[in-house]
Amino acid sequence: MEIDALHMRYGDTVAVDGLSMTVERGTITAVLGPNGAGKTTTLETCEGFRAPQQGTVRVLGLDPTRQRRELLPRIGVMLQSGGAWSGVRAVEMLEHIASLHAHPLPVPMLVERMGLGECGRTPYRRLSGGQQQRLGLAMAIVGRPELVFVDEPTAGMDVAARRTTWDILGELKTDGVTIVLTTHYLEEAERLADQVHVIDHGTLVASGSPFELTRARGQATIRLVVTEPFPPEAPRSLSATLGPATEVQEINPQSLLITGPADASTLAKVSAWCEEQGVLPESLSLGQRTLEDVFLQMTGREFTP
Amino acid sequence: MSGTFTPAPGAAPFLRQVRSQASMESRLLLRNGEQLLLAVVIPVLVLVGGVAAADRIGLTFDHRAVDVLTPGVLALAVMSTSFTSLAIATGFERRYGLLKRLGASPLPRTGLLLGKVVSLLGVQVLQTVVIGSTALVLGWQPGGGVTGALVAVVGAILGTLAFASLGLALAGTLRAEATLAAANLVYLLLLTGGGVVLPRSTYGAAGGLLQLLPSAALGDALRAALLDGAVDGSAFLVLLGWALVGSALAARFFKWE
Numbered sequence: 255m256e257i258d259a260l261h262m263r264y265g266d267t268v269a270v271d272g273l274s275m276t277v278e279r280g281t282i283t284a285v286l287g288p289n290g291a292g293k294t295t296t297l298e299t300c301e302g303f304r305a306p307q308q309g310t311v312r313v314l315g316l317d318p319t320r321q322r323r324e325l326l327p328r329i330g331v332m333l334q335s336g337g338a339w340s341g342v343r344a345v346e347m348l349e350h351i352a353s354l355h356a357h358p359l360p361v362p363m364l365v366e367r368m369g370l371g372e373c374g375r376t377p378y379r380r381l382s383g384g385q386q387q388r389l390g391l392a393m394a395i396v397g398r399p400e401l402v403f404v405d406e407p408t409a410g411m412d413v414a415a416r417r418t419t420w421d422i423l424g425e426l427k428t429d430g431v432t433i434v435l436t437t438h439y440l441e442e443a444e445r446l447a448d449q450v451h452v453i454d455h456g457t458l459v460a461s462g463s464p465f466e467l468t469r470a471r472g473q474a475t476i477r478l479v480v481t482e483p484f485p486p487e488a489p490r491s492l493s494a495t496l497g498p499a500t501e502v503q504e505i506n507p508q509s510l511l512i513t514g515p516a517d518a519s520t521l522a523k524v525s526a527w528c529e530e531q532g533v534l535p536e537s538l539s540l541g542q543r544t545l546e547d548v549f550l551q552m553t554g555r556e557f558t559p
Numbered sequence: 560m561s562g563t564f565t566p567a568p569g570a571a572p573f574l575r576q577v578r579s580q581a582s583m584e585s586r587l588l589l590r591n592g593e594q595l596l597l598a599v600v601i602p603v604l605v606l607v608g609g610v611a612a613a614d615r616i617g618l619t620f621d622h623r624a625v626d627v628l629t630p631g632v633l634a635l636a637v638m639s640t641s642f643t644s645l646a647i648a649t650g651f652e653r654r655y656g657l658l659k660r661l662g663a664s665p666l667p668r669t670g671l672l673l674g675k676v677v678s679l680l681g682v683q684v685l686q687t688v689v690i691g692s693t694a695l696v697l698g699w700q701p702g703g704g705v706t707g708a709l710v711a712v713v714g715a716i717l718g719t720l721a722f723a724s725l726g727l728a729l730a731g732t733l734r735a736e737a738t739l740a741a742a743n744l745v746y747l748l749l750l751t752g753g754g755v756v757l758p759r760s761t762y763g764a765a766g767g768l769l770q771l772l773p774s775a776a777l778g779d780a781l782r783a784a785l786l787d788g789a790v791d792g793s794a795f796l797v798l799l800g801w802a803l804v805g806s807a808l809a810a811r812f813f814k815w816e
Contacts, residue, residue, distance in 0.1 A: 301663055303816075323667060327570040331663035336656030339587055346583075353579040354666045356569030363563070393660070398567040429562035 255300065255401065255434070261308035262295050262456075269295040271456035272309070277449070279400075282423065282433045284447035286440070286549060292456035293436045294334065297403050300434070301331050314401060327355065330399035332390045334406050338378040344389050345374035348396060355397035368392045369418060383410035391419060395426065402426065404435040408442060420446060440545040444468075450545065452552050459552040468543040475547045476512040476540050478524060480533045483507035488531060495527050496520060503551060508536075511550055513543065570665030580666060580674025585681050588644060597639045597746075598686055603693050605756060606632040610697050620758065622786055626702065629694040630711070630781035631756035634718065636686040638755060638774060641679050641719040643746040646726035649675075650738030653730065658815050679719060703788025710790050714780035717798040721773045724805025731813030749774040758782060770794075773801040 255277040262270040270292040277283045287293050298304050299311055302318035302325060311318055316325045338347045345365055352358035365371055368388045373381055381389065387410055394402050407423070408416040423433055423446055437443050443450050444464045452460040452467075460467060484507060492510065493502040500514030514520055521540065528535050570576070588594045606628055613624035620627040652658050661671055691699075701707065730738045749755055752762075754775030759766035769775040776797035783791035 303659070303662070326663065327665040328566075328568040329663075331660075333656055333660060333663075337660030338655065339657055340651065340655055341587055341590060342583075350579060350583050351660075351664060354571050354576050354664050356571050357567040359564070395564065397569075397665070398564065400566040400568055425562065426564045429564040429566075431564055431566055 255314070255432070256312045257296065257300070257309070258311075259309035260296065260299060260306055260311060262292070262299065262304065263307065269456055270299075273453065273456060273458055274309075275451050275458055275461065277432065277434055279432050280427065280430055281448040282427050282435065282446050283449045283451065284443035285434065285436045285451050285453060286443055286545065287436075287453035288553065291453045293453055294405060296453070297405060297434070297436065301329065301403055302326070327397065328400050330394035330397060330402040332394035332402070332404040332407060334409075335386070335390075337390060337393065338386075340377065340379040342378050343375050344370055344378065344381060344385070347378060348389065348392050351393045352396045357398055358396050359398055361396070364392050364396055367418075367422060369415065384412060384415050387411055388415060388419070391422070395422075395431075399431065401432045401434070404433065406437060407435055408437070408439060416442075440549065444545050452549060454553045460548060464545060467548045468545060473513055473515065473543055474540055475543045476514075476520065476524060476538065477509065478512065478528075478535060479509040479537045480528070481508075481536050482533060484510070484533060485531060488533075491531070492524070492527050495523055501551070505550065511547065513547065513551055573667075573670060576666050576670045577673045577677060580671060581677035581681065584648070584674060584678035588648065588678065588682060594644050594648070597643055598636065598682060599689050602632045602636045602639065602686065602690055605635060605750075606690060606693055607697070609756065620761075622702075623698075623700075625694060625697045625699045626786060627758060627782065628756065629690070629699045629701075630785040631758070631778050632690055632694075633687060633711075633715070633785075634755050634774070634778040634781045635750060636690055637683060637715050637718050637777060638722055638749065639746060640682050640686065642722035642726040643742045644682075645675065645679060645723055646730040646742040647739050649727060649730035650733065650735040650742075653814070653816065654735035656816075662815060676719075676723070679723060680716075683715065683719070702786050703784055707784045707786075707788035710784035710788065711781050714777065714784060714795065714798070717795060717802065718773065718777035718780070721777075721798045721801035721805055724802055724809050725773070728805055728808035728812060731809060731815075754778055771797060773798060776801070 257273055257275050260270050260273045273292065273296060285293050299306055300313050300318055302322040305319040313325060314328055318325055345361065348364065349361050352361050365374060368391065370385065370388055370392065373385050378386070387407065391404060391407055394404060408419050411419065427433060447464060450462065450464055450467055451458055489502045489504045489510060493500070496502065496514060500512060500520065503511045505511050512524065524538065609628045610625050726742065729741060733741060749772070753772050754762060754769040755778040759769050759775055759779065762769055770793065776794040779791050779794040780798065783789040
């Protein structure tokens with residue numbers, strides 16, 4: 255799948271601004287980004303719901319808008335929410351979607367694997383959020399697609415259901431299915447994805463494997479939270495103290511994110527600086543960079559689902 | 560060895576998709592109490608009540624009351640299914656993302672529409688059986704013979720096209736709740752003042768204007784067919800006109816999301 259210089263706007267709002275990215279077959283790709291970053295618009299363009307206003311999109315070698323009828327049987331789509339009649343029973347809905355495909359998966363097997371057995375006869379409107387999500391994923395994969403788009407697959411699921419879903423996504427990949435997922439759970443992206451694309455304001459701000467994004471530069475993250483707001487020039491003065499190998503970002507008036515070499519000397523300099531500024535650290539934590547930190551560094555804001 | 564989820568994509572044959580869609584839609588409609596009320600219970604009540612009232616208050620037609628009222632009630636049933644039920648169901652399908660879900664499935668839009676049409680016709684056959692049997696019990700003697708029945712079927716199909724396209728145009732532009740309210744209101748107005756159940760002659764001076772409404776045209780067409788085996792040409796023309804207007808509106812303004 256290839257997206258090249260995609261531009262999409264609604265009225266005066268630019269949703270996607272020159273986005274380019276590639277997804278390799280047989281991989282799991284996670285698209286991360288805050289609300290309104292353009293993730294859903296991008297997915298919907300790949301699914302053929304919207305025509306690109308500028309730029310090109312090719313999915314499985316096809317144009318998703320002009321060759322939509324050819325493309326649709328080959329892809330599976332999981333919507334973020336909804337997608338069923340309110341009075342339809344869970345298994346009935348899955349059987350209906352299966353009947354639209356040529357070689358669907360056996361529905362009883364999928365019902366069992368997705369843990370939908372106990373709610374199979376429940377009308378859609380009475381399913382829990384997690385059950386609706388599991389049914390949504392089941393509908394996306396029942397037609398044995400080559401490529402699956404999943405929008406927030408585990409939102410609203412409990413821990414056990416999330417684990418089952420991760421297992422199934424992993425098994426799909428092993429069996430040769432390409433998966434593109436958007437997620438709010440950074441842990442999910444870190445655990446599942448071969449490739450992560452971070453999107454903000456409609457453009458790609460970072461791309462790579464979770465490993466490349468979090469560890470490549472041998473860097474660690476120090477979070478410093480203090481009891482009183484920092485003096486105005488604090489980030490700049492700390493940055494000067496630590497030298498050019500380190501990056502300092504102000505997250506809010508009482509917390510800083512320091513990205514740099516994970517060594518004792520950095521820590522010592524940070525505590526010395528606190529003493530000199532007369533600020534009292536409330537917490538000082540050192541850890542491997544997580545995708546959350548990458549996200550923070552790239553977009554300059556906390557990741558809020 | 561290939562795994563459980565090894566890709567094997569493909570669309571089911573078109574006719575199988577349409578059959579599946581039609582059967583799903585019919586089952587859901589028949590399971591929904593309000594829809595069933597609209598489709599069967601209200602028309603039967605109107606028929607039984609109308610015949611009883613005509614006897615009681617001495618409402619006279621140029622034929623027996625049951626013979627005049629039955630074609631009108633059949634027209635009402637066609638209208639309730641193809642306009643009100645279809646509009647409400649489609650409005651909520653849009654709202655719940657069902658149309659989007661099916662839009663991402665191998666079912667083409669023509670298949671979706673055809674599925675809806677087949678489901679409508681199936682429900683209408685059921686309505687005709689229930690209403691027809693009730694009418695026969697009440698002493699209905701359909702005039703017009705086989706020709707009349709055939710003309711009535713053609714009229715009902717044309718009426719279905721007119722009302723269904725108008726219903727889709729409504730459901731595809733308004734919000735689901737607004738569609739629900741508007742579809743019920745229009746149904747109620749046409750039931751009472753639209754010349755569908757009662758012949759236009761009972762409306763006095765307004766009868767001539769009513770001729771242009773799809774409800775009166777469908778009622779007129781079925782009454783002419785089932786009373787005298789006649790073709791009411793102007794009623795057929797009015798229905799055709801509404802079908803064209805409705806289709807143009809639906810094609811132009813229907814939004815799938």
